[in-house]
Amino acid sequence: MVLGIDIGGTNTKFGLVNTKGEIVYQSSLPTTDFAAPADLLKRIHQLIQELEPELNGVGIGAPNANFARGTIEYAPNLSWTGIIPVTKIASEIFNVPSRITNDANAAAVGEKLFGAAKNMDDFIVITLGTGVGAGIFANGQLITGKNGFAGELGHVTVIPDGRMHHSTGLKGSLESYASATGIVETVNEFLKMTDKTSILRELKTKPLTTKLIFEAANNGDEIAKQTLDYTAEILGLALANFALFSAPEAIILFGGVTKGSDNFFEKVKSEMEKNLIIVFRDCIPVIKSELPESDAAILGAAALVWKNNT
Amino acid sequence: MVLGIDIGGTNTKFGLVNTKGEIVYQSSLPTTDFAAPADLLKRIHQLIQELEPELNGVGIGAPNANFARGTIEYAPNLSWTGIIPVTKIASEIFNVPSRITNDANAAAVGEKLFGAAKNMDDFIVITLGTGVGAGIFANGQLITGKNGFAGELGHVTVIPDGRMHHSTGLKGSLESYASATGIVETVNEFLKMTDKTSILRELKTKPLTTKLIFEAANNGDEIAKQTLDYTAEILGLALANFALFSAPEAIILFGGVTKGSDNFFEKVKSEMEKNLIIVFRDCIPVIKSELPESDAAILGAAALVWKNNT
Numbered sequence: 018m019v020l021g022i023d024i025g026g027t028n029t030k031f032g033l034v035n036t037k038g039e040i041v042y043q044s045s046l047p048t049t050d051f052a053a054p055a056d057l058l059k060r061i062h063q064l065i066q067e068l069e070p071e072l073n074g075v076g077i078g079a080p081n082a083n084f085a086r087g088t089i090e091y092a093p094n095l096s097w098t099g100i101i102p103v104t105k106i107a108s109e110i111f112n113v114p115s116r117i118t119n120d121a122n123a124a125a126v127g128e129k130l131f132g133a134a135k136n137m138d139d140f141i142v143i144t145l146g147t148g149v150g151a152g153i154f155a156n157g158q159l160i161t162g163k164n165g166f167a168g169e170l171g172h173v174t175v176i177p178d179g180r181m182h183h184s185t186g187l188k189g190s191l192e193s194y195a196s197a198t199g200i201v202e203t204v205n206e207f208l209k210m211t212d213k214t215s216i217l218r219e220l221k222t223k224p225l226t227t228k229l230i231f232e233a234a235n236n237g238d239e240i241a242k243q244t245l246d247y248t249a250e251i252l253g254l255a256l257a258n259f260a261l262f263s264a265p266e267a268i269i270l271f272g273g274v275t276k277g278s279d280n281f282f283e284k285v286k287s288e289m290e291k292n293l294i295i296v297f298r299d300c301i302p303v304i305k306s307e308l309p310e311s312d313a314a315i316l317g318a319a320a321l322v323w324k325n326n327t
Numbered sequence: 328m329v330l331g332i333d334i335g336g337t338n339t340k341f342g343l344v345n346t347k348g349e350i351v352y353q354s355s356l357p358t359t360d361f362a363a364p365a366d367l368l369k370r371i372h373q374l375i376q377e378l379e380p381e382l383n384g385v386g387i388g389a390p391n392a393n394f395a396r397g398t399i400e401y402a403p404n405l406s407w408t409g410i411i412p413v414t415k416i417a418s419e420i421f422n423v424p425s426r427i428t429n430d431a432n433a434a435a436v437g438e439k440l441f442g443a444a445k446n447m448d449d450f451i452v453i454t455l456g457t458g459v460g461a462g463i464f465a466n467g468q469l470i471t472g473k474n475g476f477a478g479e480l481g482h483v484t485v486i487p488d489g490r491m492h493h494s495t496g497l498k499g500s501l502e503s504y505a506s507a508t509g510i511v512e513t514v515n516e517f518l519k520m521t522d523k524t525s526i527l528r529e530l531k532t533k534p535l536t537t538k539l540i541f542e543a544a545n546n547g548d549e550i551a552k553q554t555l556d557y558t559a560e561i562l563g564l565a566l567a568n569f570a571l572f573s574a575p576e577a578i579i580l581f582g583g584v585t586k587g588s589d590n591f592f593e594k595v596k597s598e599m600e601k602n603l604i605i606v607f608r609d610c611i612p613v614i615k616s617e618l619p620e621s622d623a624a625i626l627g628a629a630a631l632v633w634k635n636n637t
């Protein structure tokens with residue numbers, strides 16, 4: 018039995034995975050409730066202990082994780098700062114070997130082993146959540162790069178001198194527009210720019226979520242529709258740039274934002290096509306992850322323990 | 328003996344390479360003099376025949392080449408249109424097996440076998456010439472992608488709704504700013520915007536070249552300096568985006584434009600650094616190709632015949 022943990026900016030999902038790749042137990046905790054990763058891991062340990070599993074290892078997916086060093090380093094979307102030796106901490110708490118990789122890499126490994134990419138050698142998984150990340154396979158292998166941080170595609174610049182990212186300080190990065198946080202920021206900008214009536218204006222007293230924005234768009238709200246069109250333009254353009262880099266067989270979108278609306282999804286695809294040269298057009302499908310969101314990340318993280326080379 | 332041919336937008340370089348990887352003869356022809364690739368290859372055949380070499384194969388590097396299909400397809404920087412079965416034509420003319428790949432991929436293979444990337448598993452070669460191309464290695468292997476066209480990085484969008492590319496129709500692509508043609512276009516834009524004196528204004532009657540622009544900048548010409556700073560900003564930003572994708576050990580710049588001035592080169596590097604997140608800063612050197620320009624491309628193209636899998 019292996020414990021797979023997917024640490025996200027908002028929630029941490031974890032599950033016990035057997036050797037057949039089945040998740041036999043899973044649960045989640047709010048990441049933001051824990052002041053340090055050790056606290057989070059101790060709590061998971063408590064919960065798992067009650068099940069008395071025969072644990073062989075712990076695999077962790079997390080933003081800005083470095084596989085080679087076993088660390089999370091300066092993660093813009095976590096409140097934990099600096100360089101954190103996570104595998105060392107996890108091995109001490111669980112008393113088994115532990116491995117860590119980028120949460121998006123874990124999702125990509127999950128897609129390759131159990132999901133939409135089972136028969137693909139070249140594909141890109143884009144995770145759209147609190148942050149934006151990517152896991153990239155080329156020639157059948159996960160790309161980690163020299164520094165172990167390949168696929169940090171949330172931080173590519175799409176709008177030079179564009180919106181400031183609250184924690185990286187970079188301007189106009191994909192994440193500052195296409196993450197859940199970025200989409201909410203766009204709504205607030207658009208609401209300020211006009212007097213148009215919008216259900217989102219009335220909801221402004223409680224925190225906006227992408228779920229509420231997608232609902233509003235599906236109900237015909239103009240500001241919500243404008244926001245999603247704008248987001249789709251930027252995301253589509255970024256996907257075209259990624260496609261030109263590694264010429265994937267498909268791009269797989271993963272995470273809550275992808276479930277919002279079919280209109281949004283179609284718009285992302287058409288915007289990608291608009292930004293491609295002829296030989297790339299109409300041959301790179303953009304698809305939604307086939308796996309339940311939590312499953313791919315947990316399975317991918319767990320797979321780290323079985324496959325030492327990812 | 329293998330014949331390596333590097334077809335560029337302006338010139339085609341070719342050379343005979345022995346099994347030690349030495350170029351024993353080389354020459355070049357203006358690509359634009361030939362209405363069809365068959366004419367160009369027949370002329371090369373004529374010239375080579377005089378040397379009576381024992382030819383085992385022909386390796387070709389060309390823009391928009393597809394390794395799997397042996398074709399050049401819709402190349403924006405060549406006057407030859409549509410899909411051209413180049414390896415078929417070359418095999419008939421030379422009566423030996425022929426292989427083709429993207430010119431930038433050939434340069435990358437050249438760098439890996441004989442140049443700056445000899446000991447690297449992860450690197451990106453950016454070719455700056457009439458067009459802008461890229462050859463990418465990850466996990467020690469050339470990335471060609473599902474459609475065989477990976478690394479078309481000249482066509483990524485860096486300035487949304489920016490300058491129209493004369494042949495792709497895309498707006499704001501890297502190539503429309505950082506190619507030789509793009510740099511000349513920037514000079515002309517800047518000259519129109521002001522009345523400032525500039526040696527480039529006086530030279531305007533004859534066609535401007537990047538060589539003249541770099542010379543003018545080195546002599547303190549303001550318009551030339553402004554042009555190169557602007558180019559460096561855009562190229563540096565694009566390199567940061569590429570670095571975030573594959574986390575290379577180094578980025579190798581290849582082609583005439585890289586030789587212009589040390590100021591330009593330093594500015595490209597500092598602009599790249601400005602657009603990176605912390606974990607990518609100060610660890611990805613941008614270096615100039617160590618190989619004579621023609622050599623890497625010819626050697627890389629020739630290597631196609633020896634290494635069937637690139």
